[in-house]
Amino acid sequence: MLFAIEEINNSTDLLPGISLGYKLYDDCVFIARAVKVALALANGNEDVSAPSEKPCTRPAQVPAIIGGTFSSPCMAISTVIGPFYIPVIAHIATCACLSDKTKYPSFIRTIPSDYYQSRGLAQLVKHFNWTWVGAIRMDNDYGNNGMATFTEVAQQLGICLEYSVAFYRSDPPDEIQKIVDIIRASTSKVIVTFLSPTELSLLIHQMSHYNLTGYQWVGTEGWIIDAYTAAMDRHHILDGAMGLSIPKAHVSGMTEFILDVKPLNSSSQELFTEFWEILQHIRKVHFKTKEGDEVYFDENGDPVAKYEIINWQPSENGIMDFVTVGLYDASLPADKQMVPVSVCSEKCPPGTRKVLQKGKPVCCYDCLRCAEGEISNITDSITCVRCDPEFWSNERRDACVKKEAEFLSYEEIMGALLTAASLFGTCMTAVVAFIFFRYRQTPIVRANNSELSFLLLFSLTLCFLCSLTFIGQPSDWSCMLRHTAFGITFVLCISCVLGKTIVVLMAFRATLPGSDVMKWFGPAQQKLSVVGFTIIQVVICILWLTISPPFPFKNFHTFKDKIILECALGSAVGFWAVLGYIGLLAMLCFFLAFLARKLPDNFNEAKFITFSMLIFCAVWITFIPAYVSSPGKFSVAVEIFAILASSFGLLICIFIPKCYIILLKPEKNTKKNMMGKGATKSS
Structure with missing residues (x-):
C-alpha cells in the first residue's frame, strides 16, 4: 500500500498535481473492528496518534477506503459505507455477491469476482472429464457463494457432486472428522475446494492420520499458490493439485522499496503524512501500468477476469513448484492437459446403452449390452437402435450387418x-x-x-x-x-x-x-x-x-x-x-x-x-x-x-x-x- 501511494505521488502521469495521504488500520480479519474503523473514517472521528510533518489540506473525512481484507469484512464495510457513496476499493475480496450494486453501490475491487472463478473451475473440471466430484467449502460468504455458483454451472455442464460439505476454522474437531469420514467413504477422486489456507491446513492435517492420498485437488486463488500450505503438506496429500490463481505480475521497484523502507512499528506513521485526495469518477478509470497491464472496471466494479491455471508439481529437492499450465479468462478456454479421470461410471462404449442407477445422480449409471438385433454406434448412448429387418447386429453390437441369406443351394x-x-x-x-x-x-x-x-x-x-x-x-x-x-x-x-x-x-x-x-x-x-x-x-x-x-x-x-x-x-x-x-x-x-x-x-x-x-x-x-x-x-x-x-x-x-x-x-x-x-x- 505504501509503495502504491509513493508511486502515485511521484508520477507525473497518475493524478498530476495531487498528493495522496493515508491512514493505515489493521482489522485483524474481525468484521466488527473493520466496521468500527470504516465508520470512524467516514465520520472523521478517528484518532490521530501523531501529527504529520506536512499537514493535510483536506478534512479528516476520507474520500475513499482501500480494504478490508476478505469478502465478509468487505461486505460489512460496504453495507454501512455505501449510503455515503464513499468508494470502497478491495484487493482480496472475491465474493460474487459484492458485484450487486443495489446492496453495495460504492464497492470496487481490483481482483476478479468469484463468479468468474467458479465458472472457470467448473469448465476446468469439465475439460478433464471429471464428472463425479466432491466439494468442500468454507462456511462463510466466500465459500458458500463461490461453491453455489460452481454447483450451478457444474450441473449445467453435466458434472455431478457426490457430496458438498462446509466447515469453518472455529468448528470443533468432530466436524472436521465427519468431513474426513465422508471423503473416505466416497468414490469420487476429485475434490473441489473453496477454502482458505487455514481451513485447508486443518483438513489435510486430519486426513494425514488416514494416509488419504491419491486425490485430485482443485483449488481457488485462496490457497493454490500458498507456499506455507505446500510446505506443511508433508504427507503429499495435495500433490498434483490444480486450480486458478490471479496472474503473477512483476512490479518494478517493489523489491527495492521493501528493502529500503523502515519497519512499520511506529504508531505515528511517520513515513507518509498526506491523506487521500482522490477520485470523483473512479469507476471510469482506464489506464495502463508501467508494465503495460490495463486497469479498468466493468459496470459492477469488477476488473477483467483472468486467471492462471496452476499445477502443483514436486521438484527434485522436495519443494513444491507452482507451475502455470494454462490461462483462463471469461472468453478463452483453458489449455488442454492430460490428467486422471474422475467419474462415477466409466463411459459406455458403442454396443451398450446407459441405464441410470436407482437413487443415484445422473452421472452414475450401468452400461448394458444392446440386445440381439440392436446396436449403438456412439459413446454414452442412452438407447439402442433396432436394425432393419434385413440386417442384424454384429458381435460387438456397434454395427448392423446384412443377414446371411439361406436357401438350399447346389453348392452345399x-x-x-x-x-x-x-x-x-x-x-x-x-x-x-x-x-x-x-x-x-x-x-x-x-x-x-x-x-x-x-x-x-x-x-x-x-x-x-x-x-x-x-x-x-x-x-x-x-x-x-x-x-x-x-x-x-x-x-x-x-x-x-x-x-x-x-x-x-x-x-x-x-x-x-x-x-x-x-x-x-x-x-x-x-x-x-x-x-x-x-x-x-x-x-x-x-x-x-x-x-x-x-x-x-x-x-x-x-x-x-x-x-x-x-x-x-x-x-x-x-x-x-x-x-x-x-x-x-x-x-x-x-x-x-x-x-x-x-x-x-x-x-x-x-x-x-x-x-x-x-x-x-x-x-x-x-x-x-x-x-x-x-x-x-x-x-x-x-x-x-x-x-x-x-x-x-x-x-x-x-x-x-x-x-x-x-x-x-x-x-x-x-x-x-x-x-x-x-x-x-x-x-
Whole structure:
C-alpha cells in the first residue's frame, strides 16, 4: 500500500498535481473492528496518534477506503459505507455477491469476482472429464457463494457432486472428522475446494492420520499458490493439485522499496503524512501500468477476469513448484492437459446403452449390452437402435450387418447329395426304359399294357427331375413350377399305376366264362383314365396359380440372424388340394392292388404295386409332420427327400423285378411261364 501511494505521488502521469495521504488500520480479519474503523473514517472521528510533518489540506473525512481484507469484512464495510457513496476499493475480496450494486453501490475491487472463478473451475473440471466430484467449502460468504455458483454451472455442464460439505476454522474437531469420514467413504477422486489456507491446513492435517492420498485437488486463488500450505503438506496429500490463481505480475521497484523502507512499528506513521485526495469518477478509470497491464472496471466494479491455471508439481529437492499450465479468462478456454479421470461410471462404449442407477445422480449409471438385433454406434448412448429387418447386429453390437441369406443351394453338401440322388434316379429310370424298349417284344414287357409301362417310366423321370426345381434360390418361376410340376407329374405317375392295377383286376375277371369286361377297359380306356385323372390335377394347379400362386418370400422370423429365402405357398388350400388329390389316388391304387395281390399268376404285378403304394403312402404320411416341423431350407430338403423316396419306391418295386427276369432269368420270360398254373389247367 505504501509503495502504491509513493508511486502515485511521484508520477507525473497518475493524478498530476495531487498528493495522496493515508491512514493505515489493521482489522485483524474481525468484521466488527473493520466496521468500527470504516465508520470512524467516514465520520472523521478517528484518532490521530501523531501529527504529520506536512499537514493535510483536506478534512479528516476520507474520500475513499482501500480494504478490508476478505469478502465478509468487505461486505460489512460496504453495507454501512455505501449510503455515503464513499468508494470502497478491495484487493482480496472475491465474493460474487459484492458485484450487486443495489446492496453495495460504492464497492470496487481490483481482483476478479468469484463468479468468474467458479465458472472457470467448473469448465476446468469439465475439460478433464471429471464428472463425479466432491466439494468442500468454507462456511462463510466466500465459500458458500463461490461453491453455489460452481454447483450451478457444474450441473449445467453435466458434472455431478457426490457430496458438498462446509466447515469453518472455529468448528470443533468432530466436524472436521465427519468431513474426513465422508471423503473416505466416497468414490469420487476429485475434490473441489473453496477454502482458505487455514481451513485447508486443518483438513489435510486430519486426513494425514488416514494416509488419504491419491486425490485430485482443485483449488481457488485462496490457497493454490500458498507456499506455507505446500510446505506443511508433508504427507503429499495435495500433490498434483490444480486450480486458478490471479496472474503473477512483476512490479518494478517493489523489491527495492521493501528493502529500503523502515519497519512499520511506529504508531505515528511517520513515513507518509498526506491523506487521500482522490477520485470523483473512479469507476471510469482506464489506464495502463508501467508494465503495460490495463486497469479498468466493468459496470459492477469488477476488473477483467483472468486467471492462471496452476499445477502443483514436486521438484527434485522436495519443494513444491507452482507451475502455470494454462490461462483462463471469461472468453478463452483453458489449455488442454492430460490428467486422471474422475467419474462415477466409466463411459459406455458403442454396443451398450446407459441405464441410470436407482437413487443415484445422473452421472452414475450401468452400461448394458444392446440386445440381439440392436446396436449403438456412439459413446454414452442412452438407447439402442433396432436394425432393419434385413440386417442384424454384429458381435460387438456397434454395427448392423446384412443377414446371411439361406436357401438350399447346389453348392452345399445336402443340396449336392439330393441333386446326385435325383440325377441317379433319372439315369436309373432311363436304363430301365432302355431295357424295356430293348425287350419290348418279350411277354413280361408286353403283359399288362406296355404303353402304360413306358408312360409310367416317363412320369418317373419327370418326378426325379422335378425335385431339382426345389434346389437353388427361389424365384417367381421356380416357386410356381416346383409345386405344380411335382403335383402334375406325380398324378400322372399314380394314374399310370392305377391303370395297371385296374388292368390286372380286369384281366383276371375277363378269364371267367361269359365275361366281356375287358371291352370296357381296353387300351383306349386305360389311356383316357390316365389323361382324365391328370387333367383334374392340372385344373387344380391352374386355379391355384390363378387365384393365389406361390411366390418368393424372405422369412425373417425362423432365425434371428438369417434370412430364409423360401417359396410362400400363396394359397395353402391349393397346396393341400394338390397333395390331397395325390394321396386320394394313391390310397385308391393301394386298395385295388391289395385286392388283386392273391390273384393266380406266376407273375402277379399287383403284389409289387401293393408294395410300391405301401412305400409311397408311408413316405408321404411321415412327410407331413416332418415338413411342418422342419425350419428353413430343411423343409425343402424334406420335400425333396419325399419325392425321391416315393419315386425310387415305385421304380424299384414295379420295374426292378421285371428287369431281373429279363436280364438274369430269361428262361422265365415266356408266355407259358407267365400263365403258370392257369395254363396247365386249361390244357
